[in-house]
Amino acid sequence: MCNKREIKISVRNLVEFILRSGDLDISFRSMSRAVEGTRAHQKVQKSKDENYQSEVTLKHSFEYKGFIFMIEGRADGIIKERVEDSIQIDEAEVEKQSISNICIDEIKSTNKPLERIDENHNQVHWAQVKCYAYIYCLQNKLDTIDVQLTYFHLETEVTKCIRKKLSLMDLEEFFYNILDKYIVWANFTFQWTIIRNNSVQELVFPFDKYRIGQRELAISVYRTIRDGQKIFVQAPTGIGKTISTLFPTVKAFSEGHTSKVFYLTAKTIARQVAEEAFKKMRQKGLRFKTLTLTAKDKICFKEESRCAPEYCEYANGHFDRVNDALLDILNNEDELSRAIIEVYSKKYNICPFEFSLDLAIWADCVICDFNYVFDPRVYLRRFFDFNGNDYTFLIDEAHNLVDRSREMFSATLFKKSFLDLKRVFKDKEPKIAKALNKVNTYMLKMKKLCGKENFYIQKKMPNDIIQILNSLMSESEEFLAKKQGTEGHKELLELFFEALSFTRILELYDDRYVTYVEKDNRDIKLKIFCLDPSYLLSEAVKRGKASVFFSATLSPIEYFKDILGGNKNDKIMILPSPFDKKNLLLMIASNVSTRYKDRENSYNIIADYIEATVSNKKGNYMVFFPSYRYMKAVYERFTEKHPRYNTIIQTNTMTEEEREEYLNKFRHNPRETLISFAVMGGIFSEGVDLKGDRLSGAIIIGVGLPQICLERNIIKDYFNERNNKGFNYAYMYPGMNKVLQSAGRVIRTEKDRGIVLLIDDRFSYNYYKRIFPKEWRHNIQVFSPEHTKIMTTSFWYNSNS
Structure with a gap:
């Protein structure tokens, strides 16, 4: 962005950021709740009649206290309740009067007994639906509106609705009270934008001269970002690809052509090269906040990366302290490296990984692995909930993305894991053992398809396994939530997420996939295999505005352009070696x-x-x-x-x-x-x-x-x-x-x-x-x-x- 006082944020991020408190809890129960929450939304929405409109996007742009706010979100449901009017009037008047009431619905899943949930149960839930209601009232010129929280009990599938009628005046007061608490962060963003953009305007290329091809590459990257396009670049080793892509991206950033940069790599060494490039530019006066995301298992302070308040002191009360830590680190550091994040995490006694994810919101450039943007199971949804984001993806060593993306979009199950665990649970958890046995039986059936061969291949999707895996996950949930540390828990947890991954990838299945069964020593492997990742990659890069795929070895470049999701309008660039x-x-x-x-x-x-x-x-x-x-x-x-x-x-x-x-x-x-x-x-x-x-x-x-x-x-x-x-x-x-x-x-x-x-x-x-x-x-x-x-x-x- 240029030096404008513009703030873009989602309703959910706004209310959760301002109102969050208490413990960080990513126990099995909370993780499975997130999965079940999606299913709960879908079940509730499908049960409604034609008066219920699901997943409605709401946007509101306005000026307040010197800032231009752009706030958007997606309401779970809007209910338009109609009444039959016996008075004979013309059709237009009937249509106008037949909608008697509007209600904004927010769906939440829970395992808590519904009788223990009242209107004071969770203020963040109310805050979210009130903000949606306020935006809807403004846009539709309503003086009053109903807001509703629909709680869906995951075990019984019973719902409880808590409903209120609120005036536009009440909603407006609430909405601006939230914004007032956010102003300190808005001021930080504005002041930082001025500091950053002024430094970028004065920034010169951090080397004495360009190597052969570097200037040409830099110009092409800048134009690609400015025009919101894709480019595939083969730039020989030694040309200085990293600085030649980052320098023009930083320039484009200050001119408002992009609002966040994701520098994506497959290997740690490439992330270090990106960090070094920013250090070079900082030596020339650049002020730019860069975050390097480190995998949770590597950055966790505990022996086991389990975020539960009873186990981890950094998770206990994390949200009571994290906003103070954010303000401190953002006011004092530009390079948000692993080492720096660990220092501030220990200072404030907070989880370093979750702290990193929060910092990603405030960072100008996020340096991270491919999977944070492309993997359908773990990509950063907090950034990509809405299309049309003006992000830039710089994809380094892009040749590695071919096989990586195939694996991201594929999923595998092994028979032996289910059979071994069935034996563990046979006597103590018979329902889980029965569910495990059903998967094992299914795998045996698939094995028979191999006949005398060691493998069997089919193009059609294995629909008949979905219900079996869902049943296993359902039967496993209570045990996984309540009996941590007991025999078989760790192995069942792994199988739960393998089954979940399998069902999620099945949702992507099309004619670019095959299913195969393979005899693997004494085991049986069942895999849904993505043969051609091009379509899914092309859809993934739509989460941003511009993408630069670059490597020293994109040869032949038309092959990589094809397999990485390029189209005939995307540019290609092959640069000569700068060396004699x-x-x-x-x-x-x-x-x-x-x-x-x-x-x-x-x-x-x-x-x-x-x-x-x-x-x-x-x-x-x-x-x-x-x-x-x-x-x-x-x-x-x-x-x-x-x-x-x-x-x-x-x-x-x-x-x-x-x-x-x-x-x-x-x-x-x-x-x-x-x-x-x-x-x-x-x-x-x-x-x-x-x-x-x-x-x-x-x-x-x-x-x-x-x-x-x-x-x-x-x-x-x-x-x-x-x-x-x-x-x-x-x-x-x-x-x-x-x-x-x-x-x-x-x-x-x-x-x-x-x-x-x-x-x-x-x-x-x-x-x-x-x-x-x-x-x-x-x-x-x-x-x-x-x-x-x-x-x-x-x-x-x-x-x-």
């Missing part, structure tokens, strides 16, 4: 096959190619493989043939500390050669920034094809039907993406020089070369380890001269 091509020696060893059937015969020659690549310059090198098994076999052969080299190898169960220790071995000015063996697509092939002489080269074994499996073949068959590119979409493009990411570790700055050796005959095929980025066109074919040694000798000699 002479800095990279790119070699292809095309006399080796790394196909699965040929791997055993390749160990010796690959070991020799590795030695030839590293022998001419003391340095650090990474060797990337398509699998752990292949990597281990070559590692053993290499260390046997060339024992003089210092080697390290990635394992598939590395802790954070072990990963850090692994990377710390890549030292500047190495005194001896280090050869790292790692896996393509793994933790060391993306987001690792080893600048200068910390990495001298990368050797990439194979074209990175994902392992042949049922899911990949289902994807292949689906896209063969759709566009005849099944193998490309399922195997080739994802594989080459891993190759490009791995190779991207080598050249990070304009001063870097290094070697990339690609080992596989397929790299010389035209249909692979077409995917190569432009900066790879100067590749050289080598025909033996000896030839490789000659080429590396020449490269390093010319580098030193």
